[in-house]
Amino acid sequence: MTKIGFIGLGNMGAKMTLNLLKANYEVIGYDINKESVNNLLAKGLKQATNLSQIAKFADIVITMLPNGDIVEEVYDNIIDEFAPGTLFVDCSTIEVNKAKQLHMKCENKNILSLDAPVSGGVGGAEQATLTFMVGGTEKAYKMMLPLFEVMGKKSLLCGSFGSGQATKACNNMLLATTMIGVGEAFSLGQNLGLDPKKLFEILSTSTGSCWAINSYCPIKGVGPASPADDDFRPGFSADLMLKDLTIALKAIESTNTSAPYGKNSRENFERMVNANQGSLDFSAITKFNK
Numbered sequence: 449m450t451k452i453g454f455i456g457l458g459n460m461g462a463k464m465t466l467n468l469l470k471a472n473y474e475v476i477g478y479d480i481n482k483e484s485v486n487n488l489l490a491k492g493l494k495q496a497t498n499l500s501q502i503a504k505f506a507d508i509v510i511t512m513l514p515n516g517d518i519v520e521e522v523y524d525n526i527i528d529e530f531a532p533g534t535l536f537v538d539c540s541t542i543e544v545n546k547a548k549q550l551h552m553k554c555e556n557k558n559i560l561s562l563d564a565p566v567s568g569g570v571g572g573a574e575q576a577t578l579t580f581m582v583g584g585t586e587k588a589y590k591m592m593l594p595l596f597e598v599m600g601k602k603s604l605l606c607g608s609f610g611s612g613q614a615t616k617a618c619n620n621m622l623l624a625t626t627m628i629g630v631g632e633a634f635s636l637g638q639n640l641g642l643d644p645k646k647l648f649e650i651l652s653t654s655t656g657s658c659w660a661i662n663s664y665c666p667i668k669g670v671g672p673a674s675p676a677d678d679d680f681r682p683g684f685s686a687d688l689m690l691k692d693l694t695i696a697l698k699a700i701e702s703t704n705t706s707a708p709y710g711k712n713s714r715e716n717f718e719r720m721v722n723a724n725q726g727s728l729d730f731s732a733i734t735k736f737n738k
């Protein structure tokens with residue numbers, strides 16, 4: 449059976465690893481925070497105390513790390529130790545151009561690689577309902593597909609190198625913008641004296657409906673349970689949304705795309721984070737929007 453190395457056992461990585469262990473995969477894990485590794489030992493995780501041990505053991509290496517610079521540092525540290533044909537799958541959210549550079553590094557060493565960022569958050573990681581947006585070759589995707597199926601409910605090969613990160617940047621830019629729009633619609637409704645529950649009933653079944661209303665309504669007591677009903681505890685934090693919008697902004701600038709709403713959304717999230725509210729769920733932006 450395929451042997452897996454998992455690097456980055458934080459909020460997302462630990463839960464993805466648990467699902468691989470439950471499916472009886474052999475997994476060796478590494479994290480600079482030893483506690484993250486220790487928490488999984490009783491569940492069957494093998495412990496790597498350095499990256500070389502991952503290289504010796506794994507056929508497929510999955511990374512779930514905070515940002516592109518850290519992913520690059522990890523790749524640079526271990527890439528020379530892997531046998532040709534090993535598959536590197538980066539599930540972190542990183543810049544599109546950085547993902548392309550990492551693919552090139554892998555290709556030069558005959559290492560297979562995929563960029564495969566996820567949507568679905570910590571809940572999706574726990575329940576194995578993540579969506580994987582994948583960039584790379586058909587060959588690498590087919591090799592990884594059984595593992596995507598264990599950790600998620602959907603995966604799609606979106607295109608060549610970097611296409612997974614590109615798809616994620618588009619999705620999260622749209623999500624941020626629709627969430628801000630939903631907040632504006634409810635503010636206007638409130639100022640016009642509408643009952644928010646009745647407004648929800650119409651918006652969620654009319655042409656204005658979208659995921660930000662139907663599944664994640666940012667108004668307390670309205671719609672299905674969401675972080676708004678729990679003092680905006682994340683969920684998906686505003687800090688992470690700002691990170692994703694900064695990735696989208698870099699992509700907007702490098703492709704000369706006209707995206708004023710996406711840029712404006714990023715400015716709003718920057719304001720929220722600068723006001724020390726970045727640890728709140730991103731849907732609390734509806735309170736900071738200007």
Ligand code: NAD
Pocket residue numbers: 455456457458459460461478479480481484512513514515518521522539540541542566567568569570683684685688691
């Ligand atoms: P996290 O901070 O909880 O976990 C990251 C882990 O990486 C930590 O345990 C940290 O100790 C470890 N780490 C840092 N540097 C390392 C290194 N050099 N070597 C080994 N381990 C190292 O973050 P998270 O919430 O799990 O997010 C991980 C990635 O997933 C990010 O890129 C994030 O943008 C993306 N993501 C997160 C969510 C979410 O809801 N949390 C949703 C979708 C995507």
